[in-house]
Structure formats: C-alpha cells, structure tokens
Amino acid sequence: MADGHAESSKKRDEESEEGLDFSPFWGIEKGAVLQEARCFNESQLDARRCQQVITKLLYLSNQGDSFTKVEATEVFFSVTKLFQSSDSNLRRMVYLIIKEICPSADEVIIVTSSLMKDMNSKIDLYRSNAIRVLCNITDAGLLGQIERYLKQAVVDKNATVSSAALVSGHHLLQVNSEIVKRWSSEVQEALSSKNPLVQYHALGLLHRIKQNDRLAVSKLVTQLSRSPLRSSLAQCLVIRYVAQVIKDTKVDEVTGERPFFDFLESCLRHKSETVIFEAARVIIELNEVTTRELQPAVTVLQLFLSSSKPILRFAAIRALNKVAMNNPSSMTNCNIDMESMISDQNRSIATLAITTLLKTGKESSIDRLMKQISTFMTDIQDEFKVVVVEAIQELCLKFPHKHRILMNFLSNVLREEGGFEYKKTIVDCILCLVKSIPDATEAGLTHLSEFIEDCEFTYLSSQVLHLLGELGPSTADPGKYIRYIYNRVILENATIRASAVCALANFGSCSVALRARVLTLLQRCLYDNDDEVRDRAAFFLSVLRTIPETDSECVEDPLIYPLAPLEASLRQYLENTGDSAFDLAVINQIHNNIASHPDMHASAFDCSSMNISSTKNDLRESENIITSRGEFMSYGPIFKVSSYSSSVVNSCHAVDLTEAETEYKVTCTKHIFKEHIVFHFMCSNTIEDQILENVSVVTDPIEGIEVFAKVSTIPLGTMPLGQFGSTFVSYKRAQGLHPVAKMACTLKFTSKEIDPSSGEPESEGYEDEYTLEDIDVTVTDFLTGNPLSAFRKVWDTLPIENEKVGDYSLGTRDSLGEALEAVVGILGMAACEGSEVIAPHARSHTTLLSGFFVGGHSVLVQLNLGMGPSNSVAMKLIVRAEKPYIADMIHTLVSEA
Amino acid sequence: MGYFSWFFGLMGKRKTKVNILIVGLDNSGKTSIIERMKLQSGKVPKGGMPQEVTPTVGFSVDEFSKGSLSFTVFDMSGAGRYRNLWERHFREAAAVVFVVDSADKLRLCVAKDELDAMLESSELLGKPFLVFANKMDLPTALSPVDVAQGLSLDEIEAHPWQIVPSNALDGSGLQEGLDWLANFLNK
C-alpha cells in the first residue's frame, strides 16, 4: 500500500517536471509580452490571441514580475477596449486582468460603466464576474448606485452569481458595513440554497453581519445546530461559531454540562472528514476540557491514525499532539498506533508522532522510544529535528531520573551534521538541563566541552565557554576542563579566544589549586595577536595576582558595574582631564549600595524599561546626576524616576517648569527612594549679560503636607549660561500614608548684571524670584511594573485578608483594549502572562497586573473588564498587596483618575 | 473575397463591423441616443427605453446594427475627468459622433474646444464627423444653424461632416444622422 503511494507520487513528480518543459509560458519575457499586448488595440480583434496574451500577462504577474506604473496603465487602457468583443472566454480573462493589474484607483474607475452593464447582462458568467470586479474597485460613492443590484444578486437563482455577491459582501463589509447589513434577509434566504458553496458563503457573511450581537449569534447557532447543513464547509463554520459561543457562556453549574456538547459529539459522526476533524479540534481546545469529554474525539482520531490517506493521518496526529500537551493521560490507548507511525513515509507525520509520544510516554518506555528515535533522526531535516529536541528537553525535565540516557542522546546528535539553528537548540537544551538537573551537570559540561572541540559556530562556542567558566570551577574535577578551554585559545578565532580567556580566569580565581597553572596559561595569552584577547588576559592576570593565595573568589565581571553611572563618570573624568587616575571606587560605592539593598531588582528593572522607551535620555541623565552625588547616598537606590506630572508617566522627558523663551529654563525630575523623594531641578541661564548666583528652588506643599517633610535643599552656586546646573530639594515620606502631594515652586537667586565696559559682573547683586509651575506627586510615582511569569503563584502567597475589591464604570469606550490601556496607563504596572492581549470582539476580558510599591512591596491586580450594551465598560478591580494600605491606595488611584 | 465571406454574404449574415466613437460634454445625451438607436434597430426587444440613464463612468461599449453595418459604439463619458480618455480610442474609430446639448448655451464654447482638439488629431484625419444638435425638443434650445455657427463647423476642411437636429427622447433625427454615416461608411 505504502509502496503504491510512493510510486504514484513519484510518477506525478515526473509528470510535473515534464509539464514544466512543455509549459507554453516557460521563459517568456515581459518586454515581448507587452509588445504582443498591442493586439488589444486592433480594430478587428482576434479573441483567441488576446486571451493568450492576457494569460501570459497573468502568468508573469503571478511569477513575481512586476509592471511599472506606465506599463500597467498602458496594458489597462488597451484591455478596456476588449469590452467590445462578445467572446465570453475573452471577457473572463478581461475581468481577471483588470483585478490583477488595477493601475490606480483613479484609472480603474473608468471601467465602472462597462462593468455595470455586464452586471445586468443576461449571461450569468458576465454577471458573476462583473460583480466581483466591480466590488473590488468600487468606491463609497458608486456603491450606493450598485447596491440594489447586489442585493438582488444575493438571491439570484444562479449559484455563481449568488456566491459572487456574497463574497463581495465580505469585502464590502470593510468598506461600508451599513450597506451590507441591510442585506441580512437576502443572505438568510441564500443560506437555505441547495448549492453548498452558496450556503457556505452565506453563512460566513451572515455571521459577520451579526457577530457583534451576541444574542443574535447564539440564536443563529442554536438554530443551525438542530438541522445539519448540506455543505460540509458550512457545517465546519457552524462548529467554529459554536466553539465561540461555548467560550462565551458558562458551564451549567448544576449539571456540569457544557452547552452544545451533544452537537459537537454528533458532528464526530458526520460523513465528511473535514467536519469530524473540525469538531474534534474544537473539543480538544475546549476550556478545561475533561477526560470524559475528550474520549469520543480521541477515539475517532485514533481510527484515523491507521487511515491509508496521509492527509488524514497527519490531521489526526496533529490534533492528538495538542491533546498530549495538556491531557497526555487521556490518550494512552493511542500509543501503540503512534509508535508504528515513527516509520511513516511522511516525515511530518513521523515527527508529530514522535513528539506526541515523547509527551505521553511513561518513564518506563523512554529507553525503547529513544532507540527508535535515534534511527529516525538521521533521515529527517533540521527543522523537524529541532522539534524533536525541544520535546526531549520537556521530557527530561519531567523525568529527571532519565537524564543519563537523554543527555547521551543529545550528545550524540550534537556530534552529527547540522545547521546553526539545530545545534543552537541542542546546546540550549543541554544548558537548560545542566542548570535544572544538578545530577546532569557534569555529564552535560563534558558533552559540551567535547562539542566545542569541533564546533563551527562562534556564537555557540562562546556561549559554551562562558558556561564552563561559570559552572566548571564548582565541579568535582575542575581541572579536566582547562585543557578543553585552553585548546580554544590556541586554535580558534579572536572572539572565541577572548571568551576562553575569561573562562580560564574564572577557574583561576575560584580554585586555589588551579590558580598557578591558570596564571601560566594567561601569561601566554599576553602574546596573542588580538588586542581584546591580550587586554582581557592582562586584566585578569593583574586581578588574579591581587587575590590572596588561599582565597577563592570568582573574578568580578567588570560588567556588573551599573553601565550608565560608569559611562557618566568616565565622561566626566575625560572632560576634567585631571592628572589623577580614574577611581572606580566611586561607582563601586554606588553599586555596592544598590547590591546590598533588597530593592535592587525593582530598580534595575525600572532602569532597563526606561532605557527602552526613552528617546531622549533626560530622565536617565538626571538619574546619573543623582547617583553620582554623595548627598543622597544614604537614601539607598533610586526606586523610580519620573517627570513631575502623573499624566505623563513613562514619558522620559523632564518637564519644563518655565515657559519657553524666558530668561532661565528650569526642568524638574522626581526621584523616588525608599523613604525619600528628591526633586531635581535643572536650571539654565539664557541671558548673556547677567549672572545668576545662589540659585535654589523653594518648594511649598499645598497638599500632602502631612506626608512629606522637607529634609534639605541643595542650592546651585551659579546658573551656567546655556548649560544645565542642578539644585535639589529632598523630602522624607511618612510611611503608610497616601503619598500624594502638590508643591508650589519658586525659583530664587541673586542676579548680577555684567558691566558692558569692563565685562566684569557688578559686585552687588539683587535678590529676585520667579514663580514656577506646581509639581504633582501621585501614587503612580511610587509604583513600578514587575512582569511575572507565574502570576497565580505569587497571587496565592499574598494574604487574602489584604484583598480589596471594587467596581468601576469606565464609561463608553470604543473597545476593551482602549479601556485597558487607559487603566494600565494610570497604574503604571506590568501586564503578566500576555494577558494584555484582548481577543478581537471580546466582550469581556481579564488582565493580570503586577508591580512593586516603593520598598519592594508586591502589588498584584486582577482586572476584569466587561462591555455592556452600547459599549459601556465596567471594571472589577481585585487588588492584593503585602500591606492593606497599599491595596487601598491602588483603588484610590483608580477612582480619582 | 475569400470563400467564407462570400458564403456569409450569400446568407445575408455577414455584416461589416465598424467602430464608432460617441463623444460630447457630460449630460449632452450620448447614452440616451445609443439606447434609442438600439431600440430602433430592434436590439432591445420591448419595454421601451430602459429605466433612467445614469451618468456614464469612464465609458461603455454597445452594439447595434443598421443595414449591412454592425456598429460597435464606444460611449465615452463627457465628465471632465474622463475626457482625456477619448483620444485613446481615436485610432480604432471609423467615425465620430459628437453630441451637443443645444440648450446648454453656456458650455457651447467648451464643446467647441473639445471638438477642435479632436479635429486636429492626426489619428482622426479624414474620418467623418456627425454632430447631433440634441435636445431639440427643449424650448430654450438653439437652432441647428446656431449650433453649427457656435462650433464653427463651416471651417472644417479635413473631415466630411454633417449636423443633424435630434431628440433622444422620441428618437427623431437619429435615423437621419445614422443614414448619413452609413452611407459614408459603406462607400
């Protein structure tokens, strides 16, 4: 049987190859065809010849040849002359080429009248095609003129005409949905057509017309589920719509019955395989499907596994593969069938069978399975291999005891030929296993060491070397890796050599026993002909020499200095061109300060997210200035930086407090610390003949006086001309209170005029002040996002007593997405697990948000949105936090926004 | 003359196909004239004039026959934005029918400009021009003589031409005009 297949498919291949040779169009040239197209302009048309030329043009365009605008226009205009011919075959080609070549909206419109005539012609072929083309090119203005005809055509007794109108309805929905909606009774009528295609198109259109009306859809589906449709494609659509309705309705609490399940089950007995698959697929994807519900679907699919048609086998195994992901136990019966499929002629089927087996397999069957796979691996392509390796990784994590055999398998395939993607997947897989299964570490590292002995991919070699440096020193016998690593220094390109040097250094610093040997090896690297390699070697040599003989500590990765402050201080250093050496301690100090603090992660995250979103690094710059000042060191690390107003959260521009075009420019940035808040004012003088000295900003809390107590004001000596100078005001925040405030700000300074004759400033100045705009401090300033991958887990750790629930009305909104965006914008928290993605047309949605309140307190939010009639959006907000007052704060923030 | 055309000639079926361009400003009555001619040649069975005529977008092609001639008419839209489309059809046209709304005195000069441009085209050189002074029934209509004068027809030298008063609503004048054309084209 299988042989027969192979033979016939081989025959077909040959045929198609021959067909290629004899294709009348093979190798035709655009220029020549365009020449030929002149025959369209002849006054005595040769219909057959014109048809052939159009076919050639269509062929070219389908082959990817494109026509220039001039060419397209020329062809189009001459094609329009072909409307004079009444040859129906030629006319059909004319319709096709018009759709294909459509030069520009302006020009294409000139065939409108001709098409409208055809639309009313007596020839069905003309009518159906004219409808399709016309709807393709029509604009809103003309639509009104042809609507009447289209509506009639929907119920035309000719199936092609009716289908054409229905399909055009689909397209027109995007252009003008109102018009199409007026057809609903005609479309309903078409739904009962005897022609399957018409039925299919009618159902699709009817559903789209009604799709925003849940009740109507549910009614339609209920009605259709009672009487099966003639068209199996339409029946598939019904199944899909049913799936949607099931998703939107709740399981019956009392009986636990799912609505429409009987219908789905009955579809599993349909005479069309397409319908059966559709029903099985929907059942498999049901939310929280039970084993009992799955059983009938799995049984049917199992039957298909032994079908003689590859397409059925493929569809069945693919569906079962899905089952295996969530309910592997419900398909144990299929294992035997699937095992025989490993040798299936069709590699896609075989791969799916294997990956499915890897998911359903029991610990006891792994050995047998791996043997089968090994022989199979050699004759499939890389993209299939990748899938298999990924499945093996999952399996290994599931059955860590089996790591030996699985790791062996991986090392074997690693040694075989393969492209980058494939090799990378294997290496990633080993890395993952090494890190998550302690017992597998040594074996994994050994395999990887052997791999880099003969690895053609620089990226992978570097990655492995890094891992060896990281994990190797803590293994039982670190010495054995040294040889592998040093070999790389001798044999490889500069990038790999540099990575190898780092790895070596790590061994040297962590292991007292190996240090002397490593030093010798590094010494040799000093003669490397690459700068980077030499630099690294020299650096590590000097670091290693400073470590006391008996100590073992890992070499500090120079990159753990926070990059931004490092860069800022280096730049400052270069500008000052001082004689003293650059002192890393400055950064080190800041860094240690951060490292010793539990908030570090929040802060680090915040920086990185800012970095991504910032175009102008105003905030970043301000942050660097703050961290490089000694005064605020005792406040700990910065939790969040924001510009002054809550309405511009995430904006990374500092906010101007002065109007443009004044004599001085002042911007403000807020820095939130664990218990403090620092306002950083950047001031700049814009007038040349004055000097502003002793500059400070006086802040007066108008609101929030009970929360914020002023700690210090740091004035600025002189306001520089054209550049920014900094002055600061810091406040301490009372804990447990709602951190909201409004500050009135006044700029104070002493102004001295410059004497134009001498160019010297006057000795006596006068004091002056200038009112700045108010600064707002809001709760959002104290919140940062903290995306979680396992929301539920963290949610459950937070005390339920601290849970606060509230209902809000968000007014009418265009979509749930818009409403969600608004709320997330106010809260400034991060959405988790992709829950910010809302299904199109969803009427309800739940989003999970997570964040930190200053001080490292987790805050989690479950946000349920629902859209009622007339698009009014209601929101239920469930908040859990470590402290009840924080949960309250979130609610206040939302209700006051 | 080949064997086949002799055969068809014998059967009285073979008709000479001629392409005709029908142009003129928008709303002058081109489409109405064609519909009426089709009616007269018996192409539209019964039911009289088909509904109301809508302004033509771009162009549309029609056919009817008259004696031994089979006319393929390109009914061009007169709307300003489509007028440059006319010239794309000059080459294949055997004759031009130019329709003027005799009651539209205001735009007679525009019609004249369009006509002059066509008369100058080398692709139409020597081809016959039939001018319909249409909408004669309207009380405000100019006389054919006035229309001819407004269009300076008597200055035309390189083309045979004829002006015929017409009314597309009842068909009067159309027959006469067509006879002149047929006569010319049969030669």
Ligand SMILES: Nc1nc2c(ncn2[C@@H]2O[C@H](COP(=O)(O)OP(=O)(O)OP(=O)(O)O)[C@@H](O)[C@H]2O)c(=O)[nH]1
């Ligand atoms: N009274 C009168 N009305 C006419 C006559 N001929 C045409 N009309 C009317 O004039 C209007 C325009 O006629 P159409 O045939 O659409 O004119 P057209 O030249 O084809 O116009 P476009 O396609 O826009 O270039 C219609 O309302 C006709 O009923 C006529 O001889 N007498």
Ligand SMILES: [Mg+2]
């Ligand atoms: Mg018209």
